Amino acid sequence: MADREVSTQSGGYDVELFVDTPDCDLVCTICQGVLRCPVRAACHHIFCKKCILQWLKRQETCPCCRKPVNSSLIFLMFKLSKSIGRMKIKCKNEIRGCSKTFSLSEQYCHSMSCLYELIPCPYQGCRAQLLRRDLDTHARHCDHWRQPCHMGCGTILSHRTQAQHNCYKQLRQEYEASQRNHKAIATTLQRKMRRMQSTMTHMKRQIGLICESLEVMDDLHEVEEEDLGESSVNSGTPTSNNSNG
Ligand SMILES: [Zn+2]
Ligand SMILES: [Zn+2]
Ligand SMILES: [Zn+2]
Ligand SMILES: [Zn+2]
Ligand SMILES: [Zn+2]
Numbered sequence: 724m725a726d727r728e729v730s731t732q733s734g735g736y737d738v739e740l741f742v743d744t745p746d747c748d749l750v751c752t753i754c755q756g757v758l759r760c761p762v763r764a765a766c767h768h769i770f771c772k773k774c775i776l777q778w779l780k781r782q783e784t785c786p787c788c789r790k791p792v793n794s795s796l797i798f799l800m801f802k803l804s805k806s807i808g809r810m811k812i813k814c815k816n817e818i819r820g821c822s823k824t825f826s827l828s829e830q831y832c833h834s835m836s837c838l839y840e841l842i843p844c845p846y847q848g849c850r851a852q853l854l855r856r857d858l859d860t861h862a863r864h865c866d867h868w869r870q871p872c873h874m875g876c877g878t879i880l881s882h883r884t885q886a887q888h889n890c891y892k893q894l895r896q897e898y899e900a901s902q903r904n905h906k907a908i909a910t911t912l913q914r915k916m917r918r919m920q921s922t923m924t925h926m927k928r929q930i931g932l933i934c935e936s937l938e939v940m941d942d943l944h945e946v947e948e949e950d951l952g953e954s955s956v957n958s959g960t961p962t963s964n965n966s967n968g
């Protein structure tokens with residue numbers, strides 16, 4: 724199943740898609756589709772580019788006449804490609820109701836605007852798949868519908884909140900919430916400041932005590948030095964303390 728999907732994707736265009744049955748000269752013998760990106764081999768047989776390149780990986784002979792084919796000697800047919808692009812096709816959504824026809828080259832453009840194209844609901848979280856033409860109706864009831872308030876208050880609205888939404892009330896609530904938040908921050912800061920102040924008072928007291936004890940130690944030291952001086956004089960070394968008298 725997966726294999727077939729890949730091969731139809733890389734091969735030619737579905738013959739059923741065309742308004743008028745395509746000439747058999749325009750059909751690729753490998754994929755049986757209308758030539759997509761046609762190339763001509765040296766033997767003059769024409770294939771879709773992808774079809775023949777894939778074929779040549781298995782055997783290097785033409786699938787029509789079995790003559791040898793060199794993959795570097797195949798040529799793109801621009802004019803043929805352009806005239807195939809001008810062929811009229813039906814919309815691939817014909818079974819869903821699209822009756823539009825357009826040239827093959829406009830296929831992508833049309834699918835981007837086709838009202839019968841199956842697309843996913845654009846609102847995040849919604850898994851609905853719907854026709855493009857039903858999108859507006861679906862959006863009116865989609866539980867995942869979200870849109871910013873059209874008055875510009877910045878609130879994202881759902882169908883449930885839209886009915887009772889009031890910009891003034893919303894902004895007031897937000898303002899009050901932010902005020903509560905600011906007050907909480909101020910209280911915390913004040914508490915921290917008080918704690919720091921008490922720590923500082925405590926440290927000041929400690930430093931005072933340290934200073935006091937240092938002074939006491941200095942005094943003691945001086946007394947000791949004086950004691951030492953006297954004892955050195957006594958031991959009979961007069962040179963050092965002569966000046967002190
Ligand atoms: Zn093909
Ligand atoms: Zn051939
Ligand atoms: Zn369509
Ligand atoms: Zn939805
Ligand atoms: Zn609003």
